[in-house]
Amino acid sequence: MRAACLGLMLVAAVAEAQQQPTPRLEPARVAGQVVVGAYAGIGGFIVGRYVGEELVQRLGSEHEPTIRRVGFAAGTIGGGLATAGVVYGIGSLGDQSGDFDATALGAGVGFAASMALARLLLGPELDPPSGMRTTARWATANLIALLPAIGASVGFNATRRAP
Numbered sequence: 001m002r003a004a005c006l007g008l009m010l011v012a013a014v015a016e017a018q019q020q021p022t023p024r025l026e027p028a029r030v031a032g033q034v035v036v037g038a039y040a041g042i043g044g045f046i047v048g049r050y051v052g053e054e055l056v057q058r059l060g061s062e063h064e065p066t067i068r069r070v071g072f073a074a075g076t077i078g079g080g081l082a083t084a085g086v087v088y089g090i091g092s093l094g095d096q097s098g099d100f101d102a103t104a105l106g107a108g109v110g111f112a113a114s115m116a117l118a119r120l121l122l123g124p125e126l127d128p129p130s131g132m133r134t135t136a137r138w139a140t141a142n143l144i145a146l147l148p149a150i151g152a153s154v155g156f157n158a159t160r161r162a163p
Contacts, residue, residue: 021161029091033090033152033153034149034150037087037107037148037153038083038146041079041145041148041149042079045076045078048077049075052070053067053071056070084104087107087149087152098155098159104152106155107152110150114147
């Protein structure tokens with residue numbers, strides 16, 4: 001039900017954006033959204049995870065799985081907001097704007113895809129297999145990090161319009 005609601009919100013945002021003139025798509029801007037958005041997401045995840053783990057420990061939790069789960073949830077929120085914010089910011093420079101909700105939704109869809117891919121390639125514990133080569137580890141990590149930014153960029157550019 002929640003996914004259907006989010007899908008309807010995205011469709012409504014795209015329909016509203018299509019009523020206004022759409023500026024020309026700039027490949028350099030899209031590349032900037034994806035690359036800078038991915039690194040902002042990594043930074044946001046690290047900061048969010050640290051804050052979440054510190055907060056739950058200061059509230060008295062000593063249960064390690066709880067600390068890790070809260071840290072992961074806080075990191076996911078921090079990374080998602082950082083990714084969506086940077087993609088939206090880069091996209092809104094100059095003579096165009098888009099819908100932040102669609103950008104954030106795209107980041108969320110990209111994150112879900114990245115987690116599915118990570119579990120498929122790395123297993124349920126998200127640990128690289130012992131025989132995985134270093135280049136394969138880097139390629140996997142980069143692909144997983146890029147998917148939320150790609151989703152956010154798609155969400156923004158689907159709703160792009162002249163202000």
